[in-house]
Each structure stands twice: as C-alpha cells, then as structure tokens.
Amino acid sequence: xxxxxxxxxxxxxxxxxxxxxxxxxxxxxxxxxxxxxxxxxxxxxxxxxxxxxxxxxxxxxxxxxxxxxxxxxxxxxxxxxxxxxxxxxxxxxxxxxxxxxxxxxxxxxxxxxxxxxxxxxxxxxxxxxxxxxxxxxxxxxxxxxxxxxxxxxxxxxxxxxxxxxxxxxxxxxxxxxxxxxxxxxxxxxxxxxxxxxxxxxxxxxxxxxxxxxxxxxxxxxxxxxxxxxxxxxxxxxxxxxxxxxxxxxxxxxxxxxxxxxxxxxxxxxxxxxxxxxxxxxxxxxxxxxxxxxxxxxxxxxxxxxxxxxxxxxxxxxxxxxxxxxxxxxxxxxxxxxxxxxxxxxxxxxxxxxxxxxxxxxxxxxxxxxxxxxxxxxxxxxxxxxxxxxxxxxxxxx
Amino acid sequence: xxxxxxxxxxxxxxxxxxxxxxxxxxxxxxxxxxxxxxxxxxxxxxxxxxxxxxxxxxxxxxxxxxxxxxxxxxxxxxxxxxxxxxxxxxxxxxxxxxxxxxxxxxxxxxxxxxxxxxxxxxxxxxxxxxxxxxxxxxxxxxxxxxxxxxxxxxxxxxxxxxxxxxxxxxxxxxxxxxxxxxxxxxxxxxxxxxxxxxxxxxxxxxxxxxxxxxxxxxxxxxxxxxxxxxxxxxxxxxxxxxxxxxxxxxxxxxxxxxxxxxxxxxxxxxxxxxxxxxxxxxxxxxxxxxxxxxxxxxxxxxxxxxxxxxx
Numbered sequence: 001x002x003x004x005x006x007x008x009x010x011x012x013x014x015x016x017x018x019x020x021x022x023x024x025x026x027x028x029x030x031x032x033x034x035x036x037x038x039x040x041x042x043x044x045x046x047x048x049x050x051x052x053x054x055x056x057x058x059x060x061x062x063x064x065x066x067x068x069x070x071x072x073x074x075x076x077x078x079x080x081x082x083x084x085x086x087x088x089x090x091x092x093x094x095x096x097x098x099x100x101x102x103x104x105x106x107x108x109x110x111x112x113x114x115x116x117x118x119x120x121x122x123x124x125x126x127x128x129x130x131x132x133x134x135x136x137x138x139x140x141x142x143x144x145x146x147x148x149x150x151x152x153x154x155x156x157x158x159x160x161x162x163x164x165x166x167x168x169x170x171x172x173x174x175x176x177x178x179x180x181x182x183x184x185x186x187x188x189x190x191x192x193x194x195x196x197x198x199x200x201x202x203x204x205x206x207x208x209x210x211x212x213x214x215x216x217x218x219x220x221x222x223x224x225x226x227x228x229x230x231x232x233x234x235x236x237x238x239x240x241x242x243x244x245x246x247x248x249x250x251x252x253x254x255x256x257x258x259x260x261x262x263x264x265x266x267x268x269x270x271x272x273x274x275x276x277x278x279x280x281x282x283x284x285x286x287x288x289x290x291x292x293x294x295x296x297x298x299x300x301x302x303x304x305x306x307x308x309x310x311x312x313x314x315x316x317x318x319x320x321x322x323x324x325x326x327x328x329x330x331x332x333x334x335x336x337x338x339x340x341x342x343x344x345x346x347x348x349x350x351x352x353x354x355x356x357x358x359x360x361x362x363x364x365x366x367x368x369x370x371x372x373x374x375x376x377x378x379x380x381x382x383x384x385x386x387x388x389x390x391x392x393x394x395x396x397x
Numbered sequence: 398x399x400x401x402x403x404x405x406x407x408x409x410x411x412x413x414x415x416x417x418x419x420x421x422x423x424x425x426x427x428x429x430x431x432x433x434x435x436x437x438x439x440x441x442x443x444x445x446x447x448x449x450x451x452x453x454x455x456x457x458x459x460x461x462x463x464x465x466x467x468x469x470x471x472x473x474x475x476x477x478x479x480x481x482x483x484x485x486x487x488x489x490x491x492x493x494x495x496x497x498x499x500x501x502x503x504x505x506x507x508x509x510x511x512x513x514x515x516x517x518x519x520x521x522x523x524x525x526x527x528x529x530x531x532x533x534x535x536x537x538x539x540x541x542x543x544x545x546x547x548x549x550x551x552x553x554x555x556x557x558x559x560x561x562x563x564x565x566x567x568x569x570x571x572x573x574x575x576x577x578x579x580x581x582x583x584x585x586x587x588x589x590x591x592x593x594x595x596x597x598x599x600x601x602x603x604x605x606x607x608x609x610x611x612x613x614x615x616x617x618x619x620x621x622x623x624x625x626x627x628x629x630x631x632x633x634x635x636x637x638x639x640x641x642x643x644x645x646x647x648x649x650x651x652x653x654x655x656x657x658x659x660x661x662x663x664x665x666x667x668x669x670x671x672x673x674x675x676x677x678x679x680x681x682x683x684x685x686x687x688x689x690x691x692x693x694x695x696x697x698x699x700x701x702x703x704x705x706x707x708x
Contacts, residue, residue, distance in 0.1 A: 048656070051667070055612035082654075098444055107593045108625040108662070111516055128611070144521070184508055186595070202663045220508035222483055247470060249659040253651075264593060264659025265622055268648035272672075273689055275651045287651060292659040295552070295570070319572020323571045323578070348508075349586070355574055356554060379575075380689050 001215045004047045006089045008214035011183055015175040016209045022091035027076070027240065028069045034090040035068035041093040044071040054123055061093060062211075082268070084298030088234065094208060097199060100159065100169075101125045106186040113180070115139040115147065115173065119160040121192040147177040165195065168207045184220030189213040201220050201392045237313055239289070246304050248291060255286025258309035258389040260293060260302075261321040262332075267292045270321045273383035279391075286389045288315045294295050296325065296326040302335025303342070310345050318349045320384035321379050325357030334360035337368050348389040350374045352382035399562075399588050400611040402475055402499045402527070404539055406550050407433040409467045409497075411488045411612035412479035414460060415505075417475050421479065421552050423447045426456065428555035429546025433471035435460045447599065464495035475499040477533065477550050479628055485529065486511035493519050501550045501599070502528035509595050509661070516598045519660075526598025532570035532590035533654070537561070539586075539613065551590070554579075559584050562701065564608035566601055567620035568593050568627070572648060572690060576618055579694035583701055584616045593660025595621070601631035609639055616642045616701050618693065619684075624662045625651035628675035632682035642700045645679045645686045646671045654661075 003011070013019055023034035024047065037044050044296030045060030049136050053059060058080055068090065074130035078085045101121035107114040118136045120128045129136050137158045141147050149170060158170035163381065172193060178217045180188045190209045197204035223226055249264065256345040257274045261267040271287040278285030293305050309318055336349065349372055365373050374389070376382035408425070412418040413435025426432050426447050435445060445694025446455050450644035459688055461467035464476065476497045480488045485507045492500045495517065495573040500519065509527045519526045527534055533551015537560040549555055552570070557577045561584015567573040573590050589604050591597050601619060606616045621628040628647065649658060649665075659665045665671050665687045 013695060026504060080549040094690050106513070106595060109627070110518075111596050111629055113513075128593075129607055143510070149607055181510070184510055184581075186509065200432050218480065218657075220510070223508075251653070251656045251658060253653065261571070262567060263571025264663055265573075265648050266571035266575060267566070267618065268652060268691060269575075269646075269664070271651045272648060276688065289532050290652075290658055323574045325571060325574050326552055354578060355557070379692060 001218055001227070001230065002049045003214045003216065003230055004049065004086060005212060006047055008212040009209070011179055011214055012209050012212055015179045016178075017151070017172055017175050018206060019212075020092040020094050020210065022089050024087055025072070025090055026087040028072050031072040031088060031090055032065050032069050035062060037063055038090055040093055041370065042065055042068060043091045043093050044075060044077045045089045045091060046080060046085045047087045047089055048080050048083045048085045050081045052123075053080050056080045071388060076164070094194065094196040094210065095198065096194045096196055096210070097205065098195040100194070101191045102159065102173065102176065102193050103189035103191070104180045104189065110140060110144050113141040115141065115155055117155060117159045121348070125191060133364065147174065149174060152177075160245050165207060172207055183214070184217045184224060185214055186217050186226050187213060187215040214297035239308060243291065243308055246301070248293065248301070248305060248308075250308065251290040253287050253289050254314075255288045256314060256316040257386050258284060258288045258291075258312065258315040258318040259317065259321070260291045260305050260309060262293050262295065262297060262327045263321065264292050266321060266323055270319060270379060270383060273379055274319060274387055278383040281387055281391075283387065283391045285390045288312060293327070295337075297332065299331045299338060301336035303333045303339040306336060306339035307343055310339070310343055310347060315347065315388045316390035317347060319383060320349060320351045321382065322352070323354045324358060326356070328356040328357040329353040330362030330364055333364040335369070336365070336373070340370060340372070344363060346372060348374060350376055350382045350385060350386040350389065352379050400607055400614070400646045401589070402534060402536070402548060404545050405431050406474040406548060407431050407471050408475045408477065408548070408550065409434045409461075409471065409473040410431055410462065410477050410479065411434055411436045411464065411492065413437065413458070414445060415479060417443070417478040417697055421477075422458070424552075425477070425549050427451070428549040432458060433473055434458060434467045435464045435493065436464055436467050438462045450544065456499065462493045463606055464497060468495045468497060471632070473497060475501065475550060477505060478502045480504060482506040482508070486515060488527065489515040490518070491495070493522060493524055496522070496524070498524060498670070499550075500524065500526045500598070501531070501533045502511060502526060503531065503533060503551050504528075505530040512594060512596045516596060519598060527589065528592040529596060530594045531592030531597070532573055534589050536587045537585050553588060553590065557581060561585050562613065562615035563697070564588060564611070564614040565589065565620070566604035566608070566617065566619040568601075568622045568649065568662075569620060572646070574693060575690050576620060576646070579691060580697065581616065583698065586611060593662050595625060595662040599677045602634045603629045605631055605635055605639060605643070609641060614641065616644070616697060618697050619643055621643045621647045622660070622663050622670050623658065624660070624664050624670045625650050626670070629678040632678040632684060635684060636682035643696040644700065645684050647675050647679075649687060
C-alpha cells in the first residue's frame, strides 16, 4: 500500500521527524480555511500516488487566500499520470538552503534493507543519480541486525552533510529506520530532506522533511489495526472493491476481454496472450481485467468471479483459463454454469481447461449446450478466440 | 550431491492438522513421499490417519509438539510449512533451530520483514528455505528402482510428468504445471517453485546453481514474472557460469505500472521490474525467451531433441 504524502508525514511525525506545518483539504472552502491557518506564503500540493507531480503542475505556491483557492481549483480536478488527485496538502512554505535525499527500502536482490542517500536531493535526484552514481551512498542493513547510531553517523558523514548537520542527519536516519521497522514499511523516502532556516542565523537552521513517500507491506496488515485510517474510500474502483470483499485478486484494466484464471502467473500469462492476439489480429483488443481465483477454488468462487467480470460494461468476451492442480476443472465448470444461469448473460465465454478433472469439466460444459460457451484446447487458441469474439460485429464458429 | 535433497528423505509437516495441511499431506504420502510426522503443540501425542490408495491401507502419522522433538524422534531432514501467515515466522524459526536441512514454505501472505529475518538466519546456518508463497519442490525418481518414488514437498500435482533430463524453476505455481504439461514428453529431474514474494529463500540464481551441479539435468526451463531483479540476476549468473542451455518464459508484459498482480512480489514500480527489461537481460545473456508458454516449451524441445515431440 502506497501512502499519500499527508499520510506519510503522519508516520514521520510520530517518530519525531520535523515536517512543515500542513493540513489536508479536499475542496476550495477547506483550502481557504487551511491556508489562513498555515499563513502565507503557503504551498498547495496535489495528493496523488505518483511522482513528478511538480512537473505536471500539481504543486503551486500561494501568496494569499485568492491564490490558494485558485491553485486548489486547478489542482483538485487533475489526473496525474493516470492517477486521480485525492486532495491537496496546504503546507508552510520554507526557506530552503539545501536539499538532500534519504531513503530506506527493501532490497529484493540482496534480501536485506538499503539506506540510500545523496547530498543532491530534490526533483532531479533520479537524473543526478544516473549521471553521478558516485554521489549516491548506499548502506546495506542485514535483516538480523539493527541500524544503530554509529552506523547512522557514519552514513551521515559519508553523504556529505555539512559538518554541523551530521548529528541531526544521523538522528533523522535513525528515526526513519524506526519508522520503517515499526510500520512494516517496504519504503520510507524523504526527498527533499531540506536544510531550512535563515541563511544568516545559524541557530535557525535545521533539517526538515519537505516531502515523503512511504509504502507499507500489505501482508503485515493483520498486525497494524491503525492502518484502517489510511483506507482510501474516495478513489476505489468498484469492481476491485467487490472482488476484494470476496477475497479475490482482481485488477481492473482498460480492454475488452475479461480474464479469469487460477494462479497469478497463469493469469498474467493469459493477459499477455490476449494482448498478443489482439495485436496479431489487428484489432488492438486488450484484456479488461486480471482475476485470480486462487488455488482450490469452489464452484461458488468461480461463479462470483464470473459475475464480477460480466458486470463490467466494457467486457465483450471472457477468457477462462484453468490449469487444474488443487483446483478441479469440474468445480470451475459448475461455477461457470451457475453464474450464467443466475445472470442470464449473453456474452461469449471461451474456456480452456487442463490438468485436474479437465475432461469432467469439459463434459459438464458440453452437456449444458449453451451457445455462449466456447471451448479451446490450448491457451494460445483460447486467447485468440476470446480476442476475436470481443471485436464488435465479429463472430467465429 | 543430491539435487536439493535425497529422494527418500524423511519429512515432517508443520500445520499438518489444518485443512490444507491434511489435504496435501495425504497427497504427498500418496505420491510416495516419506512423511514421518506432523507438528502442532496443541495436538502433540495424537496420530492422524491417512489412506494410501496404492496399498489400500491406512497409515498413522504421529503429531509432535515441536520441530526439535519431531526431528529427534524421526530424523526428519525436510519440513513443509502450511501454517497461517501470522504464525509462519515462529514456524520457520522453529525448523531452523531444529537444524532441518530443507524448509519448504507454502504459506501465502507472510510479512516480508518476517521472511527476510528467517531467510538470513537460514543462510547463515547453511539451511535452505524454499518459498514462501510457492508450490514447493517435486523431484522425479533418480533411479529406475521401483522403490525410488522421488520426493514431493508441497502442492505440485503428482502424475503430470515422469523422470527426464529437464530442470524447471518458476516464480509461479500454475505456470509450473502448465510448462510441466507442455514438456511432459521429455520429462524432468526436478520442478521447483521458488515463490512469488519479494524475498524468497531460494532465488532463481540458486536454483540454476543446483541444476548446473546436477549430472542428470541437461537443460533448464525458467519461468519469471514482473517485479524485482531475480531474472536479471539469473541472466548475469547464467552468462558467466552456466554450461547447460536455459530457456525462459516471462509473464506480465501487459501488467500496468504500480499494480500488484496477485503475487506480493509481482509489481512494476517506478518503471522497474518490467517484463521487457527481464526479457532483454535474458536475451543479452543468450537465453531465449518464449512469447507464450507453448513457444517457450517448443524452444527448449528444439534444443534438447531437435524439436520433435517424443512419443
């Protein structure tokens, strides 16, 4: 689960990391109220689960209430790189002296945790890291060890924090580590970690997290009841929500062929096969969704899955791809028929069964004698047929 | 050295008395796996009865309180774990502390920090974990002797394939079965599902190392999917060290950015971990990548025997 900036800030604040004063707002009335409280100038920042929102016009400085309202009216309806803006953060504008980048993340390849930092933070950090990889410092933390104050100080020194900042930087790094561990995070990133204050007054200078990105491990939700506060109700896809209630892995896509299968890999492979067929046939037909019924699915699970997929108006045909291991194809066949009986659906369904009880499953479908059910013996052929049937005005035998 | 583990090794099942554990213990026993005990502190001292179809006889498997106790009583060398996610860390730690040589974790949904801790501890002690969130390991019999049944640790269906010269390693369960089915005419030494989580106990590289060292394995089918760098790491390793041919298949070319596709580890984030990147890395290392599972199987078949399906 990726958190919005305003949520990520909460977790950093809970560890005692400084952030600028900020208020989350979802309409221009709330923005005006928040901006008056924060004071001017303030920054209006799109809350959206993607990066590079500044370049997309999602971050604006406001000198007064009129500007704050105007900016929020521009930002709130935006969709940035396919992600809808969920609200804005109205935050104090800070006098930035320098920008650092620091992150702690799960390293899948080395199976440990990585602390990454550079003295060249800010929006261009990715380009700078590419051009000057030597400026990015990396420290591995073994899963059996802890990140302690000595390691944090060493890291802070190696990054090149200005001398006076080392103690503070080490303190921030340690707090980030605690935030990472305590919250079962897979990423805690502060960019920029800014040195702020009056350039002429040393006593006002300090490090402050101006922006943050945090991802949490969904598998750990069972031990974090407090994550309920991060639930995003405003922008959930209705189909994804319904599938989730039934414990199904579903991802809504933009194409025409509904795809249902058992096992994440097989379903991904089925999506690729449908796209490939759409390309080859010149129709550009694409998959409408990813839906994994899991292992050992019952007829009921299959029936629920099919009714979710068929309730999506963009779906023109459905491809059911099951390789029976623990899952029995006869159960799946019964589920398909149950859903069709209930829904009285007329969209074509192409089925490919293999493995456990495949012959029994195919016999059940054959006996049902439903003209909307088509059977194919390989997944490639089935995908091609489902793609053809999804094209408006085209039929196959 | 045996490929992963010797065929008739004694095996215990952690979580044997649960629904999933019962079902698959029965299956594994019927596939000829030498299961000698279950572990559940609340049911210690009891026995669970399984029916063996081949002999039409019942078999009683004792339940022990801990892995150590089970190991002491039975000499178990491998454990298969079916316990729910919230108890998985302590189950893994218990097996590691009992010095079980091979721990196969089927459970899906374990927090990655728990896995990372257990995997690191196991690596330091020279213990192999397979998984989590995987279908397990199926070894076909090494010898023609009828008493050698191979070994089936996990949930991979028995009876799809028989012994042959191929090794198979995969991040996905059903794609494992799919490719086993496609290449059933040639046969396998072992089929291994490494699991779909971001951190796993046995990586694609470590699986390739095993197949490279095994005399009976002549070629390898590798199945990857979006997320992480395991395929790129495998490509780099194979280019330097692998003498045997490898053919790959990658799932998830159409997966959108930032969406988890079923498996916890199957996600493209920040433009990283795409199927195309993996395909490019593999092809640069001289590993052909099939466009579909069927095409990947055909590529491997051509390398092994000139392309004709065997009767």
